[in-house]
Amino acid sequence: xxxxxxxxxxxxxxxxxxxxxxxxxxxxxxxxxxxxxxxxxxxxxxxxxxxxxxxxxxxxxxxxxxxxxxxxxxxxxxxxxxxxxxxxxxxxxxxxxxxxxxxxxxxxxxxxxxxxxxxxxxxxxxx
Numbered sequence: 770x771x772x773x774x775x776x777x778x779x780x781x782x783x784x785x786x787x788x789x790x791x792x793x794x795x796x797x798x799x800x801x802x803x804x805x806x807x808x809x810x811x812x813x814x815x816x817x818x819x820x821x822x823x824x825x826x827x828x829x830x831x832x833x834x835x836x837x838x839x840x841x842x843x844x845x846x847x848x849x850x851x852x853x854x855x856x857x858x859x860x861x862x863x864x865x866x867x868x869x870x871x872x873x874x875x876x877x878x879x880x881x882x883x884x885x886x887x888x889x890x891x892x893x894x895x896x
Contacts, residue, residue, distance in 0.1 A: 778884035842880035
């Protein structure tokens with residue numbers, strides 16, 4: 770398994786989020802992309818859409834399955850990764866880099882602090 774970067778926070782549903790100024794860059798974890806295997810399509814939300822924490826924000830489809838991606842914190846989608854329309858496999862190749870999904874303007878920036886640290890996320894994977 771790839772190393773879980775410690776510079777971001779995680780959800781129990783396998784999303785990661787990283788603070789970038791007043792925004793949160795968000796994607797799915799290496800564990801999640803590995804479970805899905807070859808990703809063939811990503812359905813991203815519209816920009817300027819407000820979504821509640823825990824609500825479905827995107828769908829990632831692979832040759833094996835389709836999986837919902839959930840909003841890690843309540844907020845507004847301010848940017849989507851347009852590159853994924855042509856290169857959804859970027860999520861497989863680089864889930865913590867080029868494979869990011871959306872950037873969120875959180876309703877409360879402190880909400881991200883309540884998510885799991887990398888060590889807590891890794892622990893739940895082995896439980």
